[in-house]
Amino acid sequence: MLTTVSNEMQPKNPNYRPTMRNVADLAGVGIKTVSRVMNNEPNVSEATRERVLKATRQLNYQLDMAAGSLKRTDRKTMSIGLLLPNVANPFSSEINRAIEDIFNARGIAVFAASLDDDAAREASLITAFLGRRVDGLILTPIAANQAYLIPEHSRDLPMVFIDREPRGIEADAVVTDNAEGARRAAAHLLARGHTRFAYLGDRFDIQTAQQRQNGFFTELEKAGIDTGLVPTFNGVIDEESARQIALGLINSAEPPTAIFSAQNIVTFGVLHALKETGKNHEIALVGFDDFLMADMLEPGVTVIAQHPGEIGRIAAERLLARIDGDEQPSKTYIVPSELIVRGSGEIPPAA
Amino acid sequence: MLTTVSNEMQPKNPNYRPTMRNVADLAGVGIKTVSRVMNNEPNVSEATRERVLKATRQLNYQLDMAAGSLKRTDRKTMSIGLLLPNVANPFSSEINRAIEDIFNARGIAVFAASLDDDAAREASLITAFLGRRVDGLILTPIAANQAYLIPEHSRDLPMVFIDREPRGIEADAVVTDNAEGARRAAAHLLARGHTRFAYLGDRFDIQTAQQRQNGFFTELEKAGIDTGLVPTFNGVIDEESARQIALGLINSAEPPTAIFSAQNIVTFGVLHALKETGKNHEIALVGFDDFLMADMLEPGVTVIAQHPGEIGRIAAERLLARIDGDEQPSKTYIVPSELIVRGSGEIPPAA
DNA sequence: ATGTTACCTGACATCGTTGTCAGGCGCAGT
DNA sequence: ACTGCGCCTGACAACGATGTCAGGTAACAT
Known part of the structure; x- marks a missing residue:
């Protein structure tokens, strides 16, 4: 034998x-x-x-890296987990790319996954990544509270939150100035003399959606507008429902003279409605999130642009620093949004 | 002690x-x-x-999955590697998403990375994935020959190629019918009576670019057009150079009446040039690759659409089958492209 | 009562690597 | 010639799990 x-x-x-x-x-x-x-x-x-x-x-x-990290004292697997709303969405995929570049340069591989705003998925993916002993996590939180997601023994796992701030756990975060961006959109429209607005927003249980609405409404109120009377639609989750809502608004007795759409997909729906009804040069529109071809439409679409590449870059650098042992107190990094003027937001209210 | x-x-x-x-x-x-x-x-x-x-x-x-797979007989790590041209590009990111969905459902995590059409990156990323003992690989090949990339002992690693067929190695592939799609674009323009064409293409060392050009030219020749006289630009790698080239064509003594752009980014450049010169309703355009908002432009942009989600889905299913032990001879799966008529491709030649 | 079978259960070696440690060698200092 | 030091080097245990295998128990047939 x-x-x-x-x-x-x-x-x-x-x-x-x-x-x-x-x-x-x-x-x-x-x-x-x-x-x-x-x-x-x-x-x-x-x-x-x-x-x-x-x-x-x-x-x-x-x-064999796996065998090595088993015995090695630092137990590093040279891999991290990345949880995004949806890797196919342009906002997410640009973040993805920026993060990938930084980690690849360090020989660290990236597990990416899409959450679809589903808390159950979030939990199961975090478990999957933890089971693979990733060295760190970058994630867009969904659950109301992340504390229960992370078992006690992993609390010191380097983690950076993006787009939304963590709740129930201490960690770095990198976010857009959502309220300020939306506020600026309102100010921009008010400056053109608008008084009749409409607001179409994302799922309201998402942190960023709330912040955008707050920012927008705060500015309107400051201008003396009764926001209780502003047609407000939350939970607009797809392009088609955004289109239907916009059509309803446009065809109503007292249509708004300016529309604010708080998210990419919502903006697309509104654009379709405006084009179909031929009102694209009459009703003003400002959208949150920039998108490809926004400058090629008639009129060009004025937007509050986020900077996903920048968000990704900062998040990646913070995570790397944490992995390398940085112990400074956790902090939220704010990436300013930017108003890009292209035409749709400069349409004056109809006489 | x-x-x-x-x-x-x-x-x-x-x-x-x-x-x-x-x-x-x-x-x-x-x-x-x-x-x-x-x-x-x-x-x-x-x-x-x-x-x-x-x-x-x-x-x-x-x-601890890593520790387990070390001893386990099948040695599966429950992870795969995915190499795409660029995770931030919509075509890639949709493939990414489709693949992720299928593997997540099976508890398999996906390492994704961008190649940027860089053969050196391809080599180093493949090495990195092999070192992590992935159970399989889905990739868009770049190097002229993949044989040297894969060490002999990994030849039986399940692998599926997407978008381009492998060379020097036997493996499944999932591709678009590039030549046929481009041929159809040519036929579509010829049917409108065009005789003066221009062709703008991607890097010619990329397999798909060659196939598209071949398909397009074959059909023109069949119609008796001397393709030697068709202004042809290859190696157009960014939007700005595409725009410059298109401007040159539009302002030339004998401008083309129909333009074919063989790739997304190239199409964007041409669109800008057409809009700037106000010729967007005079010169016909068909682009390869669909894109967001193509229906919202003036005129809508007629394209040969690929189906990245479908490509990703098939590739993922093939890889899973191989991982599960499927031993059938390798095969190339062709996902048909689709002509989407929106206006820009139906403009007749100017009198 | 005994043998047979089916089901549970844990000791132990092992996966491929890295950490620990002790040993061997050569060279400088005394 | 001897000690001490620095540099190389390999034997061995261990990382956290799974595969093998043998032993133990209960149930059933003989």
């Missing part, structure tokens, strides 16, 4: 995976020396190093 | 990570029984199972 079999498959079988043992044998050194070479540790003579490297090339050897 | 220390941190320290040993001790069973429960293996009495589950809940225990 044989004691060990694993090395038997070495010479014949073309698709066995070489291990450190195989490299060590071929180079005629101890296994630990191979480890030292692979990890660029000191105290290996140049001659030995060369011999080992030659053997790794010959066998096409590659370190 | 103590023999083992690891369990010492158990009671006091709040952020140690419980291991199977801890759970086993708490439940008063052997470590292997915990393993059986965690993996839903049979041959555990209901009473014991309950006791173990209670202990896992008490300690908030979570299986």
Whole structure:
């Protein structure tokens, strides 16, 4: 009876995976020396190093990171988890890209996943990432409280929240100045003399949606407008319902002269309604979130643009710092939004 | 002198990570029984199972997947690698989403990364994924030949290529009918009576770009047009250069009456040029790739639409089948493109 | 009572790597 | 010649899990 079999498959079988043992044998050194070479540790003579490297090339050897991190003291897996609203959405995908670039440069791989604003998904994905022992997490929180999501023993896992601030847990966050951006949209429309507004917003249980509405309404009130009378629609979750609502507004007895849409998809629906009814040059529109081709429409669409690339970049850098041991108190970073004037927001109220 | 220390941190320290040993001790069973429960293996009495589950809940225990896959016979890490041109590009990000959905449902996590049409990046990312022992790979190949990318011992790693077919290696592929789509665009324009064309394309070293040009030119030749005289621009890599080229064409002595742009970004540049010069209702345009808001422009933009979601879905299903042991000969799956008529492609040639 | 079978259960080796530690060698200082 | 130090080097245990295997118990047939 044989004691060990694993090395038997070495010479014949073309698709066995070489291990450190195989490299060590071929180079005629101890296994630990191979480890030292692979990890660029000191105290290996140049001659030995060369011999080992030659053997790794010959066998096409590659370190098994999982096995390594099991024993290594820092237990780093060189991977992080990224939880976004939806990787297919342009806002998310730009964040994704910015984050990827920074981590790739450091040899850290990124697990990305979409949440679809579903708290159950959030929980199961966090569990999945924790089970893979990621070194950190960047996420857009959904659940009302994240405390129960993160087991006690993972509270010190580096984490950065994006787009929305964490609740029930202490962590860095990177967000857009939602209220301020929406406030600026209101001010912009008020300056053109508008008095009859309509507001179409996202799911109201999402933090950012509330902030945008608050910002918008605050400014209207400051101008003496009774916001109780402003037609307000929350929970507009898809383009088609936004379109229907906008059509209703446009065709009503007293249509608004200015519409604010608080999110990308909502804006698309409103645009369709305006175009269909031919009112695109009569009713003003400002949308939250920039989008491709906004400048090519007739008229160009005035928006409050966020800077997803910047958000992603800052979040990635914060997470890296935390992973590297930064212990400063957690903080929220605010990325200012930007008003981009293109035409639709400068239409004056009809006489 | 103590023999083992690891369990010492158990009671006091709040952020140690419980291991199977801890759970086993708490439940008063052997470590292997915990393993059986965690993996839903049979041959555990209901009473014991309950006791173990209670202990896992008490300690908030979570299986370490990496450690498990090290010893497990199938060695599955429950993760795959996904290499896309650019996760921020809408075409890529929709593929990303479709793939993610299918793998998440199976508990498999997805590492995603962007290649930027850079062969060096391709090589280093593949190495990174291989080092993490992914169970499979979905990728958009860049290098002229993938054979050297994949070490011999990983040739049997399940792999599916998307958008472009593999070279130097046998594997499934899922692609758009690029030539046929471009051919259809040509036929569509020819049917409107056009005879003066211009062609703007992507980097010509990319497989899909060549196929599109071939398809387009083949159809023109069939109609008796001397394609040697058709102004043809390859290597148009960004919107601005596309715009410049289009401006040059529009302002030339004999401007084309119909333009075909073989890729998204190129189309955007051409659109800008047409709008600036006010020729958007005079010169016909068909673009490859659909995009958001294409129906909202004036005129709507006629395109050959690809179906990225469908491509992603098929690729994911093929990879899953391979991971599950499907051994059938590899095959290329073709996802038909679709001509979407919106106005810009139906403009007749100027008299 | 005994043998057979089916079901539970845990000790132990092991996956591929890194941390610890002790040993060997060469060279400078005395 | 001897000690001390610095540099290389490999044996061995261990990371947290799973596979193997043997032992133990209860139930049933003989």
